[in-house]
Amino acid sequence: MTNTALITGASRGLGLALARSLAEAGWHLVLTARGAADLEKAAAELGATAIPGDVTDPGHVARLSGAVPELDLLVNNASGLGVTPLPPLAGYPLEPFRELLETNVTAPLALIQATLPALRARRGAIVNITSDAANGAYEGWGGYGATKAALEQLSNVLAAEEPDVAVWWADPGEMNTRMLADAVGEQEAAAATDPAKVAATLHDLVRSRPASGRVSLQ
Template sequence: MVHHRNALVTGASAGLGLALSRELVRRGWRVVGTGRREDRLAAAGAELGSAFLTVAGDVADPVHRKRLAEVTGALGQLDLVVNNASSLGASPLPPLAEYPLDLLEQVYRTNVVAPLAVLRFALPLLRAAGGVAVNISSDAGVEPYPGWGGYGSSKAALDQLTAILAAEHPDLSIYAFDPGDMRTDMHQAAFPGEDISDRPTPETVVPALLRLIEQRPKSARYTSADFTEVVR
């Protein structure tokens, strides 16, 4: 019987999540992919075939997370979780003092609470498989960019949550990964009307993320630059 490595990727219907899922499937993994946009997720499923198991829904929804837990648990083994789903929040980006608080709560539900909730059901499975957990971060969680208070503070919270989980589970590989600026729909929403075609595509970041997953350095926060091979 062929042994598949299994991954759960959130936000898998576009951007980095889709680019990563494509490459994992190409390498023989089975991927449970989730995303809010059912049409996009279905298109990804049609492209990637039976190795890409689609579970459409919002990771901020506890009912959807329960379904994710059931589908993932049924695989029998879980080798990788990538919490990639994110909410930018208000667009165009407002000053923090004027940020709509209902939207801020929504951003935190998606960017902080949901990744923790996913890992709560995933950690025992990852431990059994000697697996890896990656929470996708952002330099907006480190640098105080004006206008990025909602998204940035949520990523700062995610970084600290990741670091504490790593400290509490020293036997597991738990990472925060900052992919840098990418040409994605979310990045475009942050800069409405601006040309962002100079940003690198998500596909260019996948090799660095896969090196992190394969090399398994000590649990910490890393950037894609830490795993980008220098061509001499």
């Protein structure tokens, strides 16, 4: 039986690295991201199904869930950083903050709700990618961190409510990604961990299937 994974934010960074790792292990992959060109390139490389779109769009969520009637793994990796340069909370614009909540909290929940029947049927697993900004008081990271804290509590309750589905909220640590570069600059981001190394740890997590909970990938 071939395992199937749905990965959001799969055109670059950790999402793409994990897709490569799973593809090498023979998984069938359904990949999504907003950048259609990069996504199609990744899908062609991996023999995966590409469904480009925005996870905040209910129609796109419906298309994704329709593409995975059988599902073993959902990875909510797509995420927004918010306003840059990162502002203090005293001056954080509220409308961009609402949009960030939509991307980082509401959209993952919507996709979970849409795919839970398939995940329950296969006793599957959910990985919600979080951040140490969810529980660390880092200046400038309040907006982003608040959304990740909400995602962590959502995951925590989901794990209690869905005992037949493994739920992990995974902190990847600092990785050399475009998002980190946008936040802290190219030089500091270049010194961070390669996403491929983090993806290997995440793949090991999926294989070993520990109890639901918060995990650190570095």
